[in-house]
Amino acid sequence: MSRLVDAAPRAWWSFGLPGIRPAPAGFSTYARFRYEDLPPVDAGPLEDLSWLRALPPKNPSVLSGLEGDPTPVRAFDIAGLDALGMSVGGAFGALAAAPDLARRVRSPTACYLDLADTVVALGDDGVLVHVLSDQQWGRHWLLHVDEGGEGAVVTTDEPLGFVLDEGEPAASLDGIEVCAPSFAEFLYRIWIEGELFWSGGRGPLPEPFDSYARHCRVRAAQPPSDPQR
Numbered sequence: 001m002s003r004l005v006d007a008a009p010r011a012w013w014s015f016g017l018p019g020i021r022p023a024p025a026g027f028s029t030y031a032r033f034r035y036e037d038l039p040p041v042d043a044g045p046l047e048d049l050s051w052l053r054a055l056p057p058k059n060p061s062v063l064s065g066l067e068g069d070p071t072p073v074r075a076f077d078i079a080g081l082d083a084l085g086m087s088v089g090g091a092f093g094a095l096a097a098a099p100d101l102a103r104r105v106r107s108p109t110a111c112y113l114d115l116a117d118t119v120v121a122l123g124d125d126g127v128l129v130h131v132l133s134d135q136q137w138g139r140h141w142l143l144h145v146d147e148g149g150e151g152a153v154v155t156t157d158e159p160l161g162f163v164l165d166e167g168e169p170a171a172s173l174d175g176i177e178v179c180a181p182s183f184a185e186f187l188y189r190i191w192i193e194g195e196l197f198w199s200g201g202r203g204p205l206p207e208p209f210d211s212y213a214r215h216c217r218v219r220a221a222q223p224p225s226d227p228q229r
Contacts, residue, residue: 002125019201
């Protein structure tokens with residue numbers, strides 16, 4: 001892990017889940033939740049994306065850009081990674097090799113996969129590769145990659161990896177937070193929380209949704225111990 005990522009705080013930025021996990025007061029689209037309060041996820045069995053292959057496609061999904069938006073979206077596939085000079089394995093590489101799998105994942109806030117214009121170089125600490133953008137560019141998610149392969153997923157409100165109107169890529173690394181130790185866990189949480197949102201918190205819920213929802217309800221009922229939450 002890079003020194004930047006290793007030193008970054010951990011937090012899960014997401015939306016409130018109706019009837020399951022209310023968003024704290026003072027937040028709008030996304031709220032900052034303590035990573036320690038999230039339901040545990042065993043990412044090992046998730047790496048090959050077999051769980052995703054078994055799901056039905058959704059429309060819309062995180063694979064496509066915004067309908068009617070003229071802003072170009074860099075295709076999330078092997079060709080896109082090649083254009084960035086990247087060769088990545090693990091769950092990230094598996095999704096880039098079969099991008100249609102992303103049609104199984106939908107976002108209540110219209111997030112979409114986008115490799116952006118360039119990687120964010122961290123010197124000898126590797127690079128950050130842009131993964132996901134929020135519809136209104138209020139939040140972005142990037143994967144840390146070094147010579148050891150894929151690492152943690154980080155989030156920021158800066159459009160890192162995009163060349164802005166001034167002709168220079170966004171470069172501020174302030175405010176970066178680690179939201180998942182692996183891309184497999186990140187993708188799984190994006191999927192399951194999206195589905196729980198669309199369920200409206202109504203039960204009974206099948207597994208794994210029921211366990212995830214019950215854990216969130218227990219944590220939400222406890223007094224917050226993190227003043228930044």
